[in-house]
Amino acid sequence: MGALSKSECWEWLFLFNMGLNHIKLSRILQERERVSINKKKVIIITGCDSGLGFSLAQYAADSGFTVIAAFLNLDSKGAKEIKRLYGGYIIQIQLDVTDIKSIQSALQSMEHYFNKNPDYSLHAFVNNAGVMVFGEFEWQTPRLIQHQINVNLLGTFRVTNAFCPLIRQHKAALSSWSDGLRVEMAKYGVQVTTIIPGSFVGESNIMGTQIQNVQEMHDNFTKEQHKFYSDYFKRYNIYLSYITPPKDVHKLQDKSLYECFDGALLDNPPHPVYKNEPWRYKIYHFFFKYSPVFLRDYLIEKFMQMPKYKEDNRPENNKELSCICSI
Known part of the structure; x- marks a missing residue:
């Protein structure tokens, strides 16, 4: 990801100010x-x-x-x-x-x-x-x-x-x-x-069956998936285990x-x-909507803050792979 040019920085500042003005206008119209x-x-x-x-x-x-x-x-x-x-x-x-x-x-x-x-x-x-x-x-x-x-x-x-x-x-x-x-x-x-x-999520029972869901995913992995995901799957779900449903x-x-x-x-x-939503979410969502794809993907990763897959574990034949979806 390269550095933004001076003109691009001004453009982002302009868009950001537009976003703040849009939020202010929305509050006025809500009355x-x-x-x-x-x-x-x-x-x-x-x-x-x-x-x-x-x-x-x-x-x-x-x-x-x-x-x-x-x-x-x-x-x-x-x-x-x-x-x-x-x-x-x-x-x-x-x-x-x-x-x-x-x-x-x-x-x-x-x-x-x-x-x-x-x-x-x-x-x-x-x-x-x-x-x-x-x-x-x-x-x-x-x-x-x-x-x-x-x-x-x-x-x-x-x-x-x-x-x-x-x-x-x-x-x-x-x-x-x-x-x-x-x-x-x-x-x-x-x-x-x-x-x-x-x-x-931490105040709702919407994740009440997550432990059973994780077990079901794990039990249905193929041998290749167990090998490919082993460490990542474990770290991912240890991270999620801290988001536990309330006891009461x-x-x-x-x-x-x-x-x-x-x-x-x-x-x-x-x-x-x-x-x-808090202001942090408003700013993130504004940039999600108007940012170029490379920056949007970066912001989504920062927003989600999930554990990362270690590229060292990726099989050699999967180092370069594209997935094309047609809509």
Whole structure:
């Protein structure tokens, strides 16, 4: 990587200042009217067993909304803790986003709830359920890959598809994944908002199965992969072992996260995207977007700070290798 020329340095300084001005302008534009909060406005949140969902369910209830919290397991620590703290004040339902029957059952429960409480309306539906597997792509088994797609992508599709009629009937603000969905639903009076909550892996159970995932990857390596990755695979997972899931579920202590959540729920109209990230992340993401490829790759490595593969271990015939992907 060569040194930047004087003209390139000025160009980077210009882009950096533009980025800061964009951030300032965004803050000014974020000041909007707020809708009122009351118990007749209902928020449904998926993935409340731990982490973000567990915290947002409590925050929304404390703010004055009626909250319906969906749990993968009603016997999970998160479900039991919310029941202990809130009793029936937070309504609990079971929902497995990978299971069509579970989704339909949850939908029927919601339809029954609103039929029984006709003066209540669905204010927001928060798609939050998700899983995470740390590991390089080659290490991950077909089952691990399929599970992530099944929960994080297809699960969101399934739940939103099933709940669309309910969402349309109540004209809710929807936290979801797609700009396309925002355009599609706008003609029905439904507002789609995306929240990027930031990183809090150490305070969530999203890595609760990482040890089992690592074992599965290791057990499915070929002899060549065991030889190629041995030391790197060990160092990589020792590094990750320090990011351990919490022993007890607890509410996240992040003021800016809840400010983002408030904005998505209360701004009239809401912004398409709300981000909760420190200044370091803002600067990194700005440069990720506008930097040349060689600098972007360097910044990504610095941002991730993962253990490096020792090139001395690389087989001689793999010293020079290109991978070409066509899109």
